[in-house]
Amino acid sequence: MSIPKGFHHSKTAIEKMRLAKIGHAVNVETREKLRLASMGNKNMLGHHPTEVTRKKMSLAKQGPKGPNWKGGINHTHLGYIERLCPNHPNANSLGYVSEHRLVMESHLGRTLLPTEVVHHINGIRDDNRIENLMLFSTRGDHAFHHMKQRGKISQ
Numbered sequence: 001m002s003i004p005k006g007f008h009h010s011k012t013a014i015e016k017m018r019l020a021k022i023g024h025a026v027n028v029e030t031r032e033k034l035r036l037a038s039m040g041n042k043n044m045l046g047h048h049p050t051e052v053t054r055k056k057m058s059l060a061k062q063g064p065k066g067p068n069w070k071g072g073i074n075h076t077h078l079g080y081i082e083r084l085c086p087n088h089p090n091a092n093s094l095g096y097v098s099e100h101r102l103v104m105e106s107h108l109g110r111t112l113l114p115t116e117v118v119h120h121i122n123g124i125r126d127d128n129r130i131e132n133l134m135l136f137s138t139r140g141d142h143a144f145h146h147m148k149q150r151g152k153i154s155q
């Protein structure tokens with residue numbers, strides 16, 4: 001008689017997540033709401049770009065000709081290397097993609113799913129040689145592999 005609630009909800013959520021990732025254009029109604037919201041908030045008067053916007057602005061200023069241009073390569077605080085690939089479907093909000101994922105993608109000849117995890121076999125997170133990389137189809141599989149590795153070491 002009725003559509004199962006959970007099924008319907010999760011489908012909508014997936015679509016929302018997809019749109020958020022793509023950075024879908026904000027529709028007119030949402031823009032108007034945002035405008036009204038910022039007008040109502042005295043702290044928002046004038047230009048107060050968010051942290052992300054500021055970073056984007058400084059990146060835009062750097063560019064290939066800017067003084068701080070590092071060739072579009074970024075070392076994250078977690079020890080990973082990211083490359084600037086603004087046109088990549090899974091780039092983050094600043095246009096960067098993890099290098100180990102890019103290496104795996106060119107090896108496989110396809111884009112990785114957001115659910116797939118690329119593991120560093122020797123544990124060195126910036127050793128992105130293909131022979132050091134291993135693909136897991138879910139975060140769970142990846143976590144299980146780490147558990148097994150830990151078990152081996154302690155035995």
Ligand SMILES: [Zn+2]
Nearest residue numbers: 119120142146
């Ligand atoms: Zn791992």
